[in-house]
Amino acid sequence: xxxxxxxxxxxxxxxxxxxxxxxxxxxxxxxxxxxxxxxxxxxxxxxxxxxxxxxxxxxxxxxxxxxxxxxxxxxxxxxxxxxxxxxxxxxxxxxxxxxxxxxxxxxxxxxxxxxxxxxxxxxxxxxxxxxxxxxxxxxxxxxxxxxxxxxxxxxxxxxxxxxxxxxxxxxxxxxxxxxxxxxxxxxxxxxxxxxxxxxxxxxxxxxxxxxxxxxxxxxxxxxxxxxxxxxxxxxxxxxxxxxxxxxxxxxxxxxxxxxxxxxxxxxxx
Numbered sequence: 001x002x003x004x005x006x007x008x009x010x011x012x013x014x015x016x017x018x019x020x021x022x023x024x025x026x027x028x029x030x031x032x033x034x035x036x037x038x039x040x041x042x043x044x045x046x047x048x049x050x051x052x053x054x055x056x057x058x059x060x061x062x063x064x065x066x067x068x069x070x071x072x073x074x075x076x077x078x079x080x081x082x083x084x085x086x087x088x089x090x091x092x093x094x095x096x097x098x099x100x101x102x103x104x105x106x107x108x109x110x111x112x113x114x115x116x117x118x119x120x121x122x123x124x125x126x127x128x129x130x131x132x133x134x135x136x137x138x139x140x141x142x143x144x145x146x147x148x149x150x151x152x153x154x155x156x157x158x159x160x161x162x163x164x165x166x167x168x169x170x171x172x173x174x175x176x177x178x179x180x181x182x183x184x185x186x187x188x189x190x191x192x193x194x195x196x197x198x199x200x201x202x203x204x205x206x207x208x209x210x211x212x213x214x215x216x217x218x219x220x221x222x223x224x225x226x227x228x229x230x231x232x233x234x235x236x237x238x239x240x241x242x243x244x245x246x247x248x249x250x251x252x253x254x255x256x257x258x259x260x261x262x263x264x265x266x267x268x269x
Contacts, residue, residue, distance in 0.1 A: 001014065002014075002110070003042055003108055003109065003111065004107075004108070004109045004110075004111045005082070005087060005091065005106060005107065005108060006087055006107050007021065007107065008020065008085070008086055008087060009021065009082065009086070009087060010111070011038060012027070013038075015027070015029075016030050016031070016032065016034070016035035017029045017030065018030060018082065018085060019085070020085055020086070025085075028081050028084075028085070030077075031074075032062070033058050033059060033064070033070070033074055034074050034077065034078055036058045036062075037054060037058050037071075037074055037075070037078070038078060040054060040057050040058065041092065041100065041101065042108055044101070044102070045104065045106075045108055046101070046104030048095040048098045049100060049101065050098055050099040051098075051099045051100075052099075054071060054099055055071070058071075062248075063217050063218055063219035064217070065217065075092055075100060078092060079091065079092055089103075089106070091103060091106050182194040182195065182225065183195050183196075185204050185207055188208055188211035188212045188214075189211075189212070189215065189216065189217065189218075190217060190218050191211065191216050191217070191222065191224050192218070192223040193207060193208055193223070193224045193225075194226070195207055195225070195226045195227075196226065203226070207244075210244070214261065216246065216261065218246070219248075221248055221249040221250075222246060222249075223246075223247055224244065224245070224246060224247070224261070225244075225246075225247050226242055226243070226244050226245075227242065227243050227245065228240060228242050228243075243260070244260075244261045245258040245259065245261060246258065246259060246260075
């Protein structure tokens, strides 16, 4: 779902990014807590949302540690990003002794369905125009040259056969079972810790010790994962770079989503 603020800023709730409506600048990504906070304020547009509700919906329900400091930093950085994109009016206001509110003067519109409908109408009009433009010359050619029409039919069937083979190959590849290349190391607190087999197996004990120091809290559907990326190289020659991730299982969608490990002491956005 996408939302438009004052006909200037687009908030993409799926990717967690803010950008200008005219796409003249690169989208500015925000963290998961910031995304959830902005969605919550949009759902209660014009009404104050208490700190207790925000703590639960933004942090506690996702196994993260909530605090006034985390919330204040989150709101502060959201305000700076929105102002940097050109809305000088205060969008998120503090409600003393209650919490925060998205000001009712700010125009908020859900725009994803409009964009889809606009694109579909354009595509349909373009397709109709193309068909009408191409129909007459093809018809004339078919009448004047039966042999050429027969060749075109055979050519068309050849294209359909090729497309069928490609789609079948993609389907077989996409739905074939893939073995997991991860090693279970143990538990750090309530978090299960895994390590990609591409990483050095001798790091197991150090990885567990590092995970213990982070004091990360995991819900039932979350775990920690250490992976190596061949696409990101360290600026220090001869040193490998690993990434420590928190992963969550979304069972209803049958997917796992991983993001950088967040802690209470890390800067939030």
